[in-house]
Amino acid sequence: MWTTFITTVKSLFRTPSVLIWCIVFPLALPTLFMVMFSGLGNDGTLDPVPVAVIEDQSWRDSGFSQVIEALDGEDGDRLLQVTYVDDEEAGRALIEDGSVAGMYTIDSELMPVVTMPPDNYAGSSGMRSLRGTILQRVADSYLQNYRLIESSFEENPQVFTNPGTISEALGVSVGAERFSATRSLPDETVRYYYVLLAMVALMAGTQNALVSLCWLQPSVSVLGARRMVAGTSRIRQLMGVILGSWVVSVFCSYLSFGYLCLVVGIDFAGREGLCLAGLAVATLASTALGALVGALPLKGGADVRSGALLALVLGLCVIAGMVGTGSMELSDALAQAWPPEAWLNPARLIADLFYSLYYYDSLSPFGLRLLACAAMAGALFAASAVFLRRQRYEHL
Numbered sequence: 001m002w003t004t005f006i007t008t009v010k011s012l013f014r015t016p017s018v019l020i021w022c023i024v025f026p027l028a029l030p031t032l033f034m035v036m037f038s039g040l041g042n043d044g045t046l047d048p049v050p051v052a053v054i055e056d057q058s059w060r061d062s063g064f065s066q067v068i069e070a071l072d073g074e075d076g077d078r079l080l081q082v083t084y085v086d087d088e089e090a091g092r093a094l095i096e097d098g099s100v101a102g103m104y105t106i107d108s109e110l111m112p113v114v115t116m117p118p119d120n121y122a123g124s125s126g127m128r129s130l131r132g133t134i135l136q137r138v139a140d141s142y143l144q145n146y147r148l149i150e151s152s153f154e155e156n157p158q159v160f161t162n163p164g165t166i167s168e169a170l171g172v173s174v175g176a177e178r179f180s181a182t183r184s185l186p187d188e189t190v191r192y193y194y195v196l197l198a199m200v201a202l203m204a205g206t207q208n209a210l211v212s213l214c215w216l217q218p219s220v221s222v223l224g225a226r227r228m229v230a231g232t233s234r235i236r237q238l239m240g241v242i243l244g245s246w247v248v249s250v251f252c253s254y255l256s257f258g259y260l261c262l263v264v265g266i267d268f269a270g271r272e273g274l275c276l277a278g279l280a281v282a283t284l285a286s287t288a289l290g291a292l293v294g295a296l297p298l299k300g301g302a303d304v305r306s307g308a309l310l311a312l313v314l315g316l317c318v319i320a321g322m323v324g325t326g327s328m329e330l331s332d333a334l335a336q337a338w339p340p341e342a343w344l345n346p347a348r349l350i351a352d353l354f355y356s357l358y359y360y361d362s363l364s365p366f367g368l369r370l371l372a373c374a375a376m377a378g379a380l381f382a383a384s385a386v387f388l389r390r391q392r393y394e395h396l
Helices: 002-013 016-036 057-061 064-071 088-096 125-155 157-161 163-170 190-214 222-228 234-264 272-295 302-319 325-337 346-359 364-389
Strands: 049-054 080-085 103-106 112-115
Touching: 002 016, 002 190, 002 234, 016 190, 016 234, 049 064, 049 088, 049 125, 057 064, 057 103, 064 080, 064 103, 064 125, 080 088, 088 103, 088 112, 112 125, 190 234, 190 272, 190 302, 190 346, 234 272, 234 364, 272 302, 272 346, 272 364, 302 325, 302 346, 346 364
Parallel strands: 049 080, 049 103
Antiparallel strands: 103 112
């Protein structure tokens, strides 16, 4: 068994396909992500929201103009970045080309009106929503205070003899404590790297196990025919091959994780140790999946099994929502229609294993999925052993 283990490890590191899928691919993909996300860093501050304002007589007569001028103050306390235009057409042109997030106009009653970008605006949907909320909130706050002052004057004009009463009515006094809702500074790009960890674990484990199992079967390789006539039982050979494949997969996954931490600079919020444990168990489950496909009595050689495994893994990733917006929508719809899919799909289970470290402060979801991955690995290994033991050959 140990001789089989050592031979498997050495052979895998000398196989070009293993080097490409388990080392080159996991290092090239985060490098691509790093280039793509280089301009999307988050330093914890919000840039001023660019807004267009039609500077006409109604704007100058409105008290809302004083509010906007105050918000467009010094750079340190600046909430809005105002661009003054002469007419509505010029303001809409700035909205369409993405120069501003919206436009303020004043209606006939000297009240502010917010014009937002159209639905097909080419900017980021999350940032567009945030900026639109800020602009709308500024206008709503002004309208609310204006109506409050107006109704107070109609009901009790004497209240305006005391300026302190007005200030107290319009002010908001709260006690605030600064805290972080997440373990680290929120970053929209970090979740993509968690998905990357899941894909690395899935690809490394399945590919290594498949290649190793092809070396073990006499109908697939000459090496398998020589091993079949050896004195070592099939189960002992299978255990050595599986253990060697898993060790190589863990090494490649850890190499990719180290690259993410040291080169790409991803902050895993002090959960690096849990990520390493998750990678070890996730690669165990993916190794079991690759071993099962490799042990199936399929007609054809290693290329047929490799194509079947690649199609299976890609299909599982699509259903798990790991390959684009359309895939995520399909995954959400399937999860609502049939919730057990999240626990039966290895790709979804591995992805959720790493997602639980990012989205949950509690470790219970992570631990539960860790156990589920281990249980799935045990079931798949048992099925692989059954298929491998029952194969018979006319000649070697």
